[in-house]
Amino acid sequence: MDLAIEAVGLEKTYPGEVEAVRGIDLRVEQGEVFGLLGPNGAGKSTAVGMLTTTIVPTRGSARLGGFDVVTEPLAARSVSSVVFQEPVVDRALSGRQNLELHARLWSVDPRETRTRTDELAATLGLTELLDRSVQGYSGGERRRLEIARALVSRPSVLFLDEPTVGLDPRIRAQLLDVIADLRTRSELTVLMTTHYLDEAERLCDRIAIIHAGRIVALDSPRALLAGLGRELVELRVDGNVDSALTLLREHGVAGEDAFAVGSRLTVPLRGRTSREAIGAVHELGIARAISAREPTLDDVYLRLTGDSLATAA
Amino acid sequence: MSSVQIAVPLSQPPRTRILGPLRTLALRRFRLTVRTPRELVVPLLTPIMFALVIAPSLKTALHTGAGYEAFVAIGTVGLLIPLNTMFSGLGVIVDRVSGAQRELLTAPIPRGLLVVGNLLVALAITGLQIAVLLAVSIARGIQFDASSTGIAWFAAAAALFTVGMYGMAEILANRVPRQEEYIARVPAIAILPWFLAGALFPIGALPSFLTWVAKFLPLTHALALMRYGLLDDSAGLHAIWGTGDPAAMAALSLGVVGSFALLLFFASIRVFSRSAVA
Numbered sequence: 001m002d003l004a005i006e007a008v009g010l011e012k013t014y015p016g017e018v019e020a021v022r023g024i025d026l027r028v029e030q031g032e033v034f035g036l037l038g039p040n041g042a043g044k045s046t047a048v049g050m051l052t053t054t055i056v057p058t059r060g061s062a063r064l065g066g067f068d069v070v071t072e073p074l075a076a077r078s079v080s081s082v083v084f085q086e087p088v089v090d091r092a093l094s095g096r097q098n099l100e101l102h103a104r105l106w107s108v109d110p111r112e113t114r115t116r117t118d119e120l121a122a123t124l125g126l127t128e129l130l131d132r133s134v135q136g137y138s139g140g141e142r143r144r145l146e147i148a149r150a151l152v153s154r155p156s157v158l159f160l161d162e163p164t165v166g167l168d169p170r171i172r173a174q175l176l177d178v179i180a181d182l183r184t185r186s187e188l189t190v191l192m193t194t195h196y197l198d199e200a201e202r203l204c205d206r207i208a209i210i211h212a213g214r215i216v217a218l219d220s221p222r223a224l225l226a227g228l229g230r231e232l233v234e235l236r237v238d239g240n241v242d243s244a245l246t247l248l249r250e251h252g253v254a255g256e257d258a259f260a261v262g263s264r265l266t267v268p269l270r271g272r273t274s275r276e277a278i279g280a281v282h283e284l285g286i287a288r289a290i291s292a293r294e295p296t297l298d299d300v301y302l303r304l305t306g307d308s309l310a311t312a313a
Numbered sequence: 314m315s316s317v318q319i320a321v322p323l324s325q326p327p328r329t330r331i332l333g334p335l336r337t338l339a340l341r342r343f344r345l346t347v348r349t350p351r352e353l354v355v356p357l358l359t360p361i362m363f364a365l366v367i368a369p370s371l372k373t374a375l376h377t378g379a380g381y382e383a384f385v386a387i388g389t390v391g392l393l394i395p396l397n398t399m400f401s402g403l404g405v406i407v408d409r410v411s412g413a414q415r416e417l418l419t420a421p422i423p424r425g426l427l428v429v430g431n432l433l434v435a436l437a438i439t440g441l442q443i444a445v446l447l448a449v450s451i452a453r454g455i456q457f458d459a460s461s462t463g464i465a466w467f468a469a470a471a472a473l474f475t476v477g478m479y480g481m482a483e484i485l486a487n488r489v490p491r492q493e494e495y496i497a498r499v500p501a502i503a504i505l506p507w508f509l510a511g512a513l514f515p516i517g518a519l520p521s522f523l524t525w526v527a528k529f530l531p532l533t534h535a536l537a538l539m540r541y542g543l544l545d546d547s548a549g550l551h552a553i554w555g556t557g558d559p560a561a562m563a564a565l566s567l568g569v570v571g572s573f574a575l576l577l578f579f580a581s582i583r584v585f586s587r588s589a590v591a
Contacts, residue, residue: 014591052419055591074329078421088415090341092348098413104337105420107330149416 002066004030004157004189005051009060012046020046022213023060028191028206030156033183035204036193037297043213044193045085048161051191052082065156078106081150085162085193087142095121095130095137095145099152106153113152120148124178140171147178158182160192164199179203197297207297211305221297228257228268228295228303233277235265236289244286253280259303266299334422338430345404345412346434352404356397357442360389364450371513383457383544386450388512390443390471391536395478395503397442401435402482406492418589425582427589428483432578435479436472443471447543457543466563467542473567473574474535478503480577487581487588506532517552528553531573534566 005028012021021043028034036044049055051062053073062069065079081102089098096117103113121127124144134142143163150158163179164172180203182188194200200207201221208218217224237244241260248254248267258267265287269277274292281287346352368385375381408414417427451457459467481502489495509523510516510532516524527533537549547559554562 049591053590054415054418074421074423077419080419082416082419084415087411088413090345090413091411092345093341097344101337101341101413102416102420105334105417105422107333107421 002030003063004028004032005034005062005064005191007047007051007060007062010047010050010057010062011059012043012050012055013058019213021050024208024210024213024215026062026208026215028189030189031187032205033190033192033203035200035207036191036210037195037197037200037207037301038193038210039195042210044210045161046213047210048082048159048191048193052080052159053077079155080157080159081106081153081155082159083143083146083150083161083163085165087139087146089134089142089146089149091135092133094133095126095148098134098145099130099149102149103152108153116152116154117148120151123181124148138171139167140174143167143171143175144178147175151182156187157189157191160190162193162195164194164196176202197301201297209301209304211301216304217300224297224300225295228299229270230294231274231292232266232268232295232299233274233281233290233292235267235281235287237263237265237286238288239286241265247284247286248281251280251284253277253284257303261302266302268295330422331426334420335426335430335433338417338426339433342404342431342434343437346401346438349404352400353438353442356393356400357445359396360393360446361449363389363392364446364455365453369453380544382453382455383450384540384546385513386447386455386457387540387543388507388536390446390539391474391510391512391532392504392507393442393446394439394471394475394535395507395532396499397439398435398475398478398482399485399499399503401431401438401479402486403492403495405431405483405486406489406495409486410491414589424586424589428582428585431483432476432479435482436475439471439475458545459543460545463542463545465542466567467539469567470535470538470542470570473570474531476574477531477570477577480574480579480581483581484577484584487584506530509533511536511549511552515548515552524552531570534569538563538566538570 005026007024007026010021010024013019024047036047038044046055050057051064051069053069053076057070064076067075067079069076090101093101099117099120100113103116108116117130118127121130124147126141126144126148129137129141134145137145160179164175167175176199179192182190183203192203204221206218206220207224208215210216241263245254245258245260245265248258248265254267255270258265267277278290278292281290364386368382371385372381418424447457485498485502486495489498509519509527510530511527516527516533519527533553537553540546540549541559541563547562550559550562550566554565
């Protein structure tokens with residue numbers, strides 16, 4: 001069976017030698033929910049643009065549902081739909097007209113379109129809005145409409161580019177429920193980009209962390225977190241952080257996977273309890289604050305890139 | 314929430330479809346246009362004012378005959394077409410900045426169809442507006458002298474010139490990032506040539522070097538053809554080509570307008586296709 005998404009050595013260099021994507025390889029299985037995680041400017045949207053044929057790769061190749069995005073773009077587009085980061089709808093038209101437009105362009109049988117539109121409107125809570133002009137929709141309603149539009153053609157691959165960016169917390173929570181519901185549809189492959197860690201952890205089967213145009217880690221959220229152990233301690237250090245890290249390593253408190261960012265040292269615990277580690281740090285007298293907690297994807301990102309995802313985004 | 318099946322298994326490459334998507338895109342553009350009355354009304358205001366107010370006033374002030382009003386009525390078609398097509402071009406920028414262009418670019422259709430769909434609506438609306446302008450002119454007492462062949466010359470010239478001007482509008486809309494910059498360029502493209510192309514007076518009345526410039530303007534050829542068609546007046550064609558058989562001169566001018574239309578039509582598709590993707 002073909003992979004739903006396959007990219008080999010995909011690169012994009014914009015004029016002025018701006019390397020947005022520096023060679024990424026992806027193999028996404030059918031039915032998988034795959035996350036591209038990274039801050040703004042990491043290359044996520046450019047990668048999605050190349051996969052959806054709106055950006056021409058400089059090098060490398062990509063296939064959607066077995067169709068090459070450069071040599072068979074119409075076929076590749078026929079099996080996919082996109083929900084864009086910014087609102088991309090005809091605001092002067094009604095929600096129904098936006099859905100029908102998509103259905104016609106994607107060759108959905110007109111008799112099926114009406115049924116399907118009504119089903120999706122019910123699923124996404126749009127029934128009452130469907131015949132109103134999109135001009136009057138709220139941000140969350142418009143985003144749900146865009147998801148319904150993307151699904152009306154029964155795509156095999158759905159791209160969600162930062163689907164919740166700019167939405168207030170309540171609408172964001174609702175939308176995450178909608179996307180989580182999509183996750184249960186076994187034949188739909190979803191590739192979503194986000195810089196929200198909770199979204200990635202909750203929704204994705206696997207995550208690729210992308211930084212400066214390269215994939216720096218690719219695995220399931222659980223496996224990525226497991227790489228940092230079950231617990232870690234975090235220190236605020238007075239003075240030279242690198243010296244403090246060296247000292248911790250010399251005393252066996254920190255291993256090679258400990259890392260420093262600014263005045264903060266993060267030390268994954270390997271076979272030690274947090275009580276032992278905190279005691280050892282206190283004895284060395286190098287920390288002005290210390291705490292223990294479970295690792296998060298932000299720690300994974302921090303270790304791989306030297307920058308916090310939250311602050312970078 | 315109820316449940317709904319989402320995906321279908323991957324399939325063979327679909328056939329490339331043209332007519333169905335084209336009809337869909339044209340219907341979309343038409344729906345968007347009729348929700349923006351300014352795109353329908355504003356381009357019509359200036360030509361109607363020229364035909365009904367300024368031309369009669371000029372006729373009185375210059376002591377010209379009734380034929381001058383008919384001359385200017387056709388001349389105003391040469392203003393209406395550029396104004397209307399340039400207004401249509403604004404829709405391209407709206408689509409790109411705040412509309413559904415990105416969604417359309419991911420549709421499984423050749424991207425050139427987006428341009429053709431817009432062009433079809435621009436052609437239809439321009440045709441409707443020309444019909445309104447001529448109807449208002451006739452109601453005002455302006456007389457035309459047209460045979461069925463003459464109407465065919467007129468329609469061919471108007472249609473081809475509209476295609477060319479829409480191509481220019483589409484190119485401009487894809488070259489400039491914002492509506493303000495687009496609008497700033499409209500007078501130079503839509504209005505300036507109109508003053509040189511024999512819309513209000515024969516091009517022979519211009520200084521000689523400008524007469525030569527006028528002969529190279531597609532609008533000059535289009536207006537001469539339209540007057541040949543609707544007024545049975547070949548003076549404009551003679552002013553361009555010199556003496557000769559009117560039908561032959563008309564064919565030559567139609568060739569010029571047709572070349573203009575073809576060139577800008579294909580250029581607009583190329584520019585759109587290149588600028589729509591990074």
